[in-house]
Amino acid sequence: MIYAALQSDTLSWQRSLKFAGFYRGRLDGITGPLTREAAAQWRESHQQLQTRYGRLDKRTEDNLLTLQPLAALKVRQMMTALRGLADWKLICGIRTYEEQDRLYGKRPRVTRAKGGQSMHNFGIAGDVCLFVDGKDVWTPSEGANSIYKPVAALAHKLGLVWGGDFKSIYDPGHVQLGELSTATLHHAYTTGSATLAQLLQS
């Protein structure tokens, strides 16, 4: 989901703002002054990162702006380094619960995760893809010539979790912040009971 679309889904947007610690109001799906104030803080914190690390391609920026600022900091650092090597783009940032449920319903099956069961639903995960002459390239994805070697190296260096290390499924284009359980994240994200920073500290 791109930034503009996230903002048009008010409840998802409020959840993101609350999880980032910016929104002090209720998760009611109604845009009011507190939502607008929090949105300004969100923009400001992302703009600071853009100023510090430099603006990237439009697709990457659109997805980066949907991530929790704590995740965006590291994913942006990774993307800046990756783009210095080749045409890597961030092709997925946040996926709202609604989007995730739509994906879950697709046949043939593309995911086993419903809304609230993917790290992407909380804005703390990103997917990268390599483009060569404008075309997306996915292989070789394993072994000595894997195209994902720099992704693994940078994720490890920056302290991101790399999807190629997952035991359940090999997902080398995926990175995420931390190893919190989806149950913990889902509860905090939907009720507003804790911010991401609080969860990471506890």
Ligand SMILES: [Zn+2]
């Ligand atoms: Zn992913």
